[in-house]
Amino acid sequence: MSGETSDLEGQMRARLEAAAAGLQRDGVTTAGIEVADADDVDAHERAVAAASDALGGVDVAVLAVGQLGAQAGLDADPAEAAEIMRVNFLGAGSLLLHCLRRLRVQDRGTLVVLSSVAGERVRASNAVYGAAKAGLDGLAQGLADATAGTGVRVLVVRPGFVMTRMTAGLKPTPMSCTPEEVAGATVQALAGRAHTIWVPGRLRYVFAVLRHLPRSVFRRLPL
Numbered sequence: 336m337s338g339e340t341s342d343l344e345g346q347m348r349a350r351l352e353a354a355a356a357g358l359q360r361d362g363v364t365t366a367g368i369e370v371a372d373a374d375d376v377d378a379h380e381r382a383v384a385a386a387s388d389a390l391g392g393v394d395v396a397v398l399a400v401g402q403l404g405a406q407a408g409l410d411a412d413p414a415e416a417a418e419i420m421r422v423n424f425l426g427a428g429s430l431l432l433h434c435l436r437r438l439r440v441q442d443r444g445t446l447v448v449l450s451s452v453a454g455e456r457v458r459a460s461n462a463v464y465g466a467a468k469a470g471l472d473g474l475a476q477g478l479a480d481a482t483a484g485t486g487v488r489v490l491v492v493r494p495g496f497v498m499t500r501m502t503a504g505l506k507p508t509p510m511s512c513t514p515e516e517v518a519g520a521t522v523q524a525l526a527g528r529a530h531t532i533w534v535p536g537r538l539r540y541v542f543a544v545l546r547h548l549p550r551s552v553f554r555r556l557p558l
Contacts, residue, residue, distance in 0.1 A: 492520070512534055
């Protein structure tokens with residue numbers, strides 16, 4: 336293992352330990368940690384199984400994998416573009432599959448998949464990231480249909496611009512939201528029967544229009 340990879344895993348563990356401590360302060364009795372790199376697909380099955388076994392089963396699993404980059408699109412560094420696609424689709428998709436397989440074995444549970452409006456209609460200004468998110472969203476939707484009628488549920492969450500560490504330094508777009516707003520909308524949706532939600536909710540109507548715009552018109556929009 337390279338020194339760079341070790342440093343990254345150490346940073347991940349430190350942040351997870353801080354989050355676990357916060358949960359325990361809030362009254363959560365068990366807050367375990369299992370470190371897994373989204374880019375290390377060979378480790379995903381073991382990590383998911385270990386987490387599930389430690390908890391004695393899972394009621395709700397949240398897949399929140401995202402890496403922003405390659406904003407220059409065609410002119411982006413090829414290695415960076417490949418990494419963005421690999422992490423956001425291949426890595427996230429691999430974790431999605433292993434989580435759903437685990438839920439299917441126990442015949443119950445909900446998998447929450449953090450997608451993005453970027454994948455609803457891929458924009459020229461964000462083509463690499465948007466295409467990767469489109470792939471993840473499509474996989475989640477297809478597997479949601481495959482598990483329909485069982486005890487397993489897939490909830491796809493499509494937020495717009497979320498003000499997090501990942502988007503720090505970028506200019507917020509109209510209808511931006513906070514992590515707390517995404518979490519609140521997700522918790523509310525878990526109590527219902529929705530399979531896909533948008534945060535904020537009015538983005539659903541915005542993209543209903545954008546999705547059906549003629550390509551010649553869509554290309555001219557400042558998106």
